[in-house]
Amino acid sequence: MRRILTVPAVRGLVERSRSFAEGWNAFWFTPADPTLTGVLRVLTGLMLLYTHAVWGLALDDFFGPTPWLSAEMVRDHQQFEFAYSFWWWVEPEWMWTAHGLSLAILALFTVGLWTRVTSVLALIVAISYANRVPMALFGLDQINVMLTLYLTIGDGGRAVSLDRWLARRRGKGPATPSARANLGRRLIQIHMCVIYFFAGVSKLQGPSWWDGEAMWLAFANLEYQSMDMTWLAWHPLLLNAMTHATVLWEVFFCALVWNRWWRPVMLGCGTAMHLGIGACLGMWTFGLIMLVGCASFLPDEVARSIVSAFSRRRAGRPARVAIPAAAVPASAAAKTGHRPMGAVVSVDYGRHRSPADAS
Numbered sequence: 001m002r003r004i005l006t007v008p009a010v011r012g013l014v015e016r017s018r019s020f021a022e023g024w025n026a027f028w029f030t031p032a033d034p035t036l037t038g039v040l041r042v043l044t045g046l047m048l049l050y051t052h053a054v055w056g057l058a059l060d061d062f063f064g065p066t067p068w069l070s071a072e073m074v075r076d077h078q079q080f081e082f083a084y085s086f087w088w089w090v091e092p093e094w095m096w097t098a099h100g101l102s103l104a105i106l107a108l109f110t111v112g113l114w115t116r117v118t119s120v121l122a123l124i125v126a127i128s129y130a131n132r133v134p135m136a137l138f139g140l141d142q143i144n145v146m147l148t149l150y151l152t153i154g155d156g157g158r159a160v161s162l163d164r165w166l167a168r169r170r171g172k173g174p175a176t177p178s179a180r181a182n183l184g185r186r187l188i189q190i191h192m193c194v195i196y197f198f199a200g201v202s203k204l205q206g207p208s209w210w211d212g213e214a215m216w217l218a219f220a221n222l223e224y225q226s227m228d229m230t231w232l233a234w235h236p237l238l239l240n241a242m243t244h245a246t247v248l249w250e251v252f253f254c255a256l257v258w259n260r261w262w263r264p265v266m267l268g269c270g271t272a273m274h275l276g277i278g279a280c281l282g283m284w285t286f287g288l289i290m291l292v293g294c295a296s297f298l299p300d301e302v303a304r305s306i307v308s309a310f311s312r313r314r315a316g317r318p319a320r321v322a323i324p325a326a327a328v329p330a331s332a333a334a335k336t337g338h339r340p341m342g343a344v345v346s347v348d349y350g351r352h353r354s355p356a357d358a359s
Contacts (some may be wrong), residue, residue, distance in 0.1 A: 002311070005028075006251065010046045015145055022172045022261030027186065028060070028183055028186055028207075029182065029183060030179070030182055031176075031177035031178055031179050031180065031181075031182060032177055032181045032182035032185065032300065033159075033175075033177055033181070033300040033304065034154075034155065034158035034159040034175050034177070034178050034308055035154075035159045035175070035300065035303045035304050036157035036181075036185060036295075036296070036298060036300055037151060037154045037156045037158070037159070037181045037184050037185055037304035038112065038156060038157070038158065038161055038164075038303075038307075039153070039160055039174075039295070039303050039305075040147065040151060040156065040185075040188070040292060040295060040296060041109070041110070041115070041119075041151045041156035041161070041307060042110060042112070042156065042160060042162070043106075043295070044144065044147040044148060044151060044262035044289075045106060045110025045122070045286065046110055046113075047108070047123060047140075047144060047285065047289050048106045048110070048125075048126060048144055048148065049107060049110060049294070050285070051140065051144060051285065052103060052106060052125070052126075052129060052309070053103065054279040055099070055129060056099055058093065058096060059099055059319060060095070062132070062136070063087055063090070063092070063094045063095050063132065063139045064092050064095060064134050064307065065097075066072055066171065067133075067203075069087070069133055069134075069135055069136075074132065074133070074134060075136060078131070080331075081316075082241050083134070084124075084127060084128065084129040084131060085099070085127070085129075085132040086124065086128045086133040087128055087129070087132040088132070089114075089198070090208050096191065098267070099302045100127045101240075102128075102129075105118055105121045105122055105125055106122050108126060109121070109122040109148075109167060110114035111114040111161065111162050112156075112157040112160065112161020112162050112163050112164070113157075113161070113163060115156060115157020115158075115162070115163050116154075116157065117293055119148070119151060119152040119156060120152055122152075123145070123148045123152055124151055124235045126144050126148055127145055129141075130142075134278070138286070139286055140285050140286045140289055141329060143203045143286075143289045143290065143292075143293060144289060146293075147188065147292060147293060149290070149335070150184045150185075150187040150188045150191070151184055151188075153180065153183060153187065154180050154181050154182075154184015154185060154187070155167065155180040155184070156184065157161055157180060158175050158178055158180075159175040159181075160290055160307055163285075171226070171236075174276075185296050188293055188296040189257075189296050189297060190251075191293075192293045192294060192297075192358055193253060193254035193257065194254070194286065194287075195293075196249075196253040196254060197251060197253070197254045198348065199250050199252065200247050200248075200249075200250030200251035200253075203250070208243075209243060209247055212236075212239060212240030212241075212243045212244060213239070213243070214243045214246075215232075215239050215242045215243045215246070216232065216233065216236075216239045216243075218281060219232055219280065219281075219292050220237075224281040224282055224283070225280075225282075226280065226281060227279055227280045229280055236343075245269075246273065248269070249266070249273065250334060253266055253270070260300070263297060266298060267294055267298075269285065270294050271291060272289075274286075274287035274288070274289060274290050274291050274294075275291075284295065
């Protein structure tokens with residue numbers, strides 16, 4: 001009988017399997033600087049605080065004695081789902097107390113105090129509000145919950161938090177690299193790729209995205225129009241280009257964002273797209289929270305530079321921000337001399353720094 005698998009073939013298969021396993025473990029569990037997850041926790045916490053404070057503008061209408069969505073209606077809607085919410089056990093007279101405690105928990109999560117507990121509680125708060133009023137559940141709330149979940153897994157209070165400040169006051173050193181920080185960041189990155197990919201694929205099911213009219217239909221919708229963009233009616237080619245570019249960006253984001261050369265392009269286009277959605281369609285909160293998710297792809301040195309710059313400004317010292325050398329224009333690199341890939345250039349705002357001062 002002819003041998004199909006030879007000894008070298010088996011060895012090659014074993015080596016490939018071992019290499020794949022090592023790459024898998026390195027991708028998910030390599031200890032990483034927790035500074036970025038700390039920054040993401042602060043930004044997510046601020047959005048959680050804002051969105052849940054807005055609930056308070058009509059709290060009685062949502063959770064009062066005669067809410068817009070009655071308990072019977074919501075439970076009938078969720079009869080085949082497990083949709084937890086602590087609001088089912090809150091009597092109307094305790095409504096404001098529960099809301100105040102929820103905001104306090106979200107504030108503690110934002111500043112990073114007792115974060116291992118408050119992150120779990122913040123997740124419960126966000127889920128509970130969404131599940132009690134499912135008809136008011138939008139993409140913003142879903143991204144809020146997603147980020148809070150992964151930052152809880154990723155120990156988001158390990159850096160840029162009051163927990164870390166208190167630890168340093170007790171004599172402990174700076175935050176060390178953590179496998180949980182890397183895991184939380186990777187989960188956010190993968191989830192963002194999934195969101196954009198399926199958003200792009202779903203758009204391909206609509207004819208307006210094929211014929212290039214989708215962007216015009218959005219701009220011409222008075223319900224969302226916060227800026228008059230009807231002048232684009234006289235520029236159909238621009239509208240078509242914007243429509244097709246949006247679909248292409250969403251579909252290929254999951255592949256190109258991992259490439260170090262394409263990553264700045266993809267993140268730059270995403271920033272322009274979400275800021276444009278906010279400015280033209282009025283959906284600022286959704287656009288900003290999506291940018292928080294995209295920020296998970298930023299290099300660690302950028303996160304450290306942002307925190308360092310903020311700390312220096314608070315201390316009254318000039319802010320110095322480190323940026324990847326790859327982000328420096330070629331013209332600037334020619335003036336300063338050749339720099340190896342991966343090096344970091346320091347920029348001191350307010351005064352010139354020579355390349356020799358780079359850290």
